[in-house]
Amino acid sequence: MTALRLLLRDRVAAFGGLIVLFALVVAIFAPWIAPYPDDAFESHIMQRLRPPSAEFPFGTDNLGRDILSRVILGTRNALLVAVAVVLAAMAIGVPIGLAAGWREGWLSETLMRVTDVFLAVPQLILALALGQLIAPGIGAAMVALALTYWPFFARTVFAETRRLRSALFVDALAGIGASPARILLLHVLPNAAPAVLVRATIGMGFTILTAAILGFLGVGAAPPSPDWGLAVSEARQHLPEAWWFPTFPGMAILLLVLGFNLLGDGLRDAADPRLRRSRR
Template sequence: MLVLKKLLRDIPAVLGLVIILTVALLAIFAWQIAPHPEQIYGTNILRRLRPPSADHWMGTDALGRDIFSRVILGARSALIIALGVVGLSMLIGVPLGLYAGYSRGFGSSAVMRLADLFLAVPQLILALAVAQLLSRGLESAMIALSLTYWPFFTRTAYSETLRIRSSLFVEALEGLGASPLRIVALHILPNIAAPLIVRATIGMGFMILTAATLGFLGIGATPPSPEWGLMVAESRQYLPQSWWYAAFPGFAILLTVLGFNLLGDGLRDLVDPKLRRSR
């Protein structure tokens, strides 16, 4: 409760939370909220490239589809990507980081050198390479992003585990004969959960942006999926006359990523008192 009160006093973090909750509600009730659900996938050339109006708040695209309805449904794809990629990355990276941080010897060094190898290559370049090896689609983009993002969680879990590893209570548990698995799962993991949550929150915004980039480059979602990056890519040949075609999906990406970053910064300030005091 005290943590929640402190978070609610952070205006940017509250703004980010409001943005994320709004996007989540749009994603959950997309088909009920969309004003023209029948125009999300259907085409009507007679309505093509109409500017924003009372009937079409964000205009229509080159196939006469309502952009506002497609942007709302695109929120579902964005959150599925964010949650799926971050969840799978944590499932891979956190256990490896815990193992490397608690154990000693060759296994710990091998895990961290493998993570360093992945981190040495820019994530977008590595994700593009992996995605090219897989079939085109949203699932392939999620797999590619997960296989390139896990080292960030490994690094975070490793550094925090090293810090907790030298604590007196860990030495006491070892002296009492507690197994390494019990110590790591029941005592170290709960103590490093906060920085992992901060990393996950910021990572969700980053994943949405990276997935939109893959969609823009034609590697992620496939037409006629209402995916924000793909919608921006489809609008290129109609700029600058049909500015609304790219502007509104792009603004949706900007607003959602901003929301996750603001909330992540607020959570980071709560986790790191030194950072909060310096700010």
């Protein structure tokens, strides 16, 4: 409750939370909020590249589709990709971090050296290479992003496990005969959960940005998917005349990534006891 109160008092983090909450509501009710949900995937050549107006507040794209409807529908796609990628990365990275952090020896060294190899390569370059190897598409982009983001969770959980394994409560549990699996799953992991949550929140924004870049480069979502990065890519040949075409999808990317980053920073500050003490 103390961490929650600190988070709510942090106006910047609360603003980020409001952005994320607004995006979540938009994603859930997207088919009902979008002005033209049924026409957002169909071509209407006679109304192509219309500027913002009362009929089309965000204008239309090169195929005459309502950009506002596609931005709203793209919110659901962006959040689904972010959640799926982060959950998959957690499923890989958290067990590796627990196993490597609990025991010394060759297994720990091997797991951490593999993690370091993945961390040494920029995620975007690695995701781009993996996406090209698998097959261009949103599914391939999600797999590539998950396979490149798990080391961040592994490193976070590894550091927390190393810190907690020498705690008095862990020694007490081992003294009464608790198994390592029980100690890790029921006691170490819950204590490491705040750090994992912070990493997951920041990872959501980073994943949305990276997925948009992959869509821009042609490795992510394919037409006619209402992907924000794909929309910015399609708009390049119509600049600067059709300025509204890339502007509104780009602003959607900016706001949602900003919201997750602000919320993640607030969660980090609220969850860290040292930062809490420094604020008192």
